[in-house]
Amino acid sequence: MPSDGEGPKLSRGEFGLLLLSLLSKREMYGYELIGQLRATSEGAIDLPEGTVYPALRRLERDGLIQGRWETVESAPRRRYYALTPKGHTALAAGRRDWHRFRSGADTVMGT
Amino acid sequence: MTDQNDPRVGAAIGRLRRHATDTVAFGSVPASVRAELTDEIFSGLWDRWQADMETGLDPDAAASLAIEAFGSDDVIGRDLVAVYRSSLFVRTIGTLLPHVAATTRRWPDGMGRVLILLTILMLVGILGIVNAIESLPPTRMVVVVALSISSFATWALVMRGLAKRQKWALALARLAVVITLGGTLAAFAGPALDVERLPVPVISGVFALLAVWPVFGHGLAEWVKGSIGIGRRFGIVLAALPLASVLVVAAPTFIPEVTAAAQSDLHLRAISTCVRSEGVVSRLVVTATFQWDRLDVLPRGTRPNTFVADSISLWMEGVPAVGDLRLETLRDGRQDFQVFHSTTITTGGVVTDLFPAQEWRDSDFDHVTPDSSTGYQLGSSIALDKIEAGQPYVITFDTQPEVAATAIDRVIVTYDHLGVFGSRAILACDSSADGVTIDPPFRLP
Known part of the structure; x- marks a missing residue:
């Protein structure tokens, strides 16, 4: 299949796993997360910034992260997110699955 | 640092706030989280806006860039619908009544x-x-x-x-x-x-x-x-x-009404006796017995204070006309019409009213009988609230024609249940007959 130039698309689950992974390092807020994602992936993952909010709310709904509000001087308040114990477990399982998938995919592609 | 007194700043902040509000509205987000989610999205837009202004962009251009980088309000909103609403909602209400942006309302x-x-x-x-x-x-x-x-x-x-x-x-x-x-x-x-x-x-x-x-x-x-x-x-x-x-x-x-009595629940039987004197009929006694196997649960629905009554009537043919009596006179409701004297006997007191005997002509029933142009009818009302299922009720019509008849050609007893259905027995002098089911309009056979 020829490339459309946009690269592979992230699924909802993969995007969630990436967010969990970033949040496992420290608490972060939405805008910061999308910036980290862009920077850490060296621009390979560059999503519309708004997509982070539904993903964060889904993870919070599922009990994998927990949000808290923090007041910021001269700016609107921010909502910081941190991993819950359930989130840590889910991240560990997700990483295992991801490694297995990537290893299989690499073998198939001969890379 | 943002200069809040700069009108361009105020306008740009308004645009950012509107974009956040519209995104949440597109997401059909429950009211309980709408305000805080709007705040969170606005906060993200604000951060991006600030970052763009630090590169030298004016407030309006920076707001445009922040909104563009954020993504379309309806696209992000659709992602939010999937978070907060069930898939059934998404497939039904979400499809039928999607949010419409404030600017196009x-x-x-x-x-x-x-x-x-x-x-x-x-x-x-x-x-x-x-x-x-x-x-x-x-x-x-x-x-x-x-x-x-x-x-x-x-x-x-x-x-x-x-x-x-x-x-x-x-x-x-x-x-x-x-x-x-x-x-x-x-x-x-x-x-x-x-x-x-x-x-x-x-x-x-x-x-x-x-x-x-x-x-x-x-x-x-x-x-x-x-x-x-x-x-x-x-x-x-x-x-x-x-x-x-x-x-x-x-x-x-x-719709079949299972709570209402049906035609098969009504039974009617009539017996006639003609008393003759010197070869003419001087008296006709008709005894009608009716019985309901079951009755309507609500004969007239829930409408209060509604009097509901069935009627049972006797029709006689072959009796000579009374001469100069006019139909118009009878229709005026004369109670003392003396063609027949009638006594009604009941069991259980179900008869509430006695119709006076009336002379009817064929045209009243839109019907032509080959051997008779005139008949006489009398009848009575039956209060449905006094009827009990399974109980036979007897009504006797004891009639005395003032004009002597050599014979009574035909006697018809009709039970009319609220004009919905009825039963009719047709008999001659000194005979008996069971009623057969009839549907409205209850015209003479």
Whole structure:
């Protein structure tokens, strides 16, 4: 299949796993997360910034992260997110699955 | 640092806030989290805006860039719908009534009139149904109420859909007007659409509907032009929904009423005895016995203080006419008409009234009997609230013709149950007969 130039698309689950992974390092807020994602992936993952909010709310709904509000001087308040114990477990399982998938995919592609 | 006194800053912040609000609105987010989610999204837009202004962009350009980088409000909103709403909601309400951005919410000309028209149609329908269900028996009442609720829910959905610029809603609104127009004409003018039978208010209503019809045209078509299709399956379901409105009207006539007595529950038997004196009939005694196996749970629905009565009548043919008595005189309700003397005997006191004997001519029944042009009828009312199922009731008509007859050709006893169905026994002098089921109109055989 020829490339459309946009690269592979992230699924909802993969995007969630990436967010969990970033949040496992420290608490972060939405805008910061999308910036980290862009920077850490060296621009390979560059999503519309708004997509982070539904993903964060889904993870919070599922009990994998927990949000808290923090007041910021001269700016609107921010909502910081941190991993819950359930989130840590889910991240560990997700990483295992991801490694297995990537290893299989690499073998198939001969890379 | 942002200069809050700069009008360009205020305008840019307003744009960012609006984008956050619209995104959340597109997401059909529950009211409990709407405000804080809007704050969170606004906070993200603000951070991006600040970052862009630090590169030297003016507030407005930075706001545009922040909004563009954030993504379209309807696309992000759709992601939020999936977080906060069930898949059923997404596939139904989310599809039928998607959020409309604030900037495109201004109603077109005629929209207000259409909504007022639909509201009036709904209110008239509600009044009509409330009035009608009072007199319905239980099963039909439940069916009519259920159909009415689905019907009104449909029209409420249509009105909401129209306000949300949905093409399907406009199609159903047009259908509502056509159904109302057709239904009203059919109800008043009859199947042959006899215009002369239409009362003035109905004619006025029809003209009012026709006057409003043009607003359904170009303006509203343009209004709903951008709506996304709802899919064939949904379309079929929606197209079928207005059927509920039609069925509300038709349902009472075809739904079997399990709580009401049926024709097979009524039993009637009549015996006649002719007393002769010097070769002529001087007295006719007819004894009618009727019995109900079961009775209606609610004979006249829930309508309070409604007197309900059946009637049982005796028709005699072959008795000579009384000469100069005129039909008009009888119709005036003369109680002392002396063609027959009649005594009524009952068991259980179920007879509430005795109809005076009356002379009837064939034309009164729209019927021609080959051997008789005149008959006499008398009868009585039977209070249904005094009847008990399984109990036989006897009514005796003891009649004495003032004009002597050599024979009574035919005696007919008719039991009329609320004009819905009845039983009829036909007999001659000194004979007996069982009643057979008859349907209205109860004309003579």
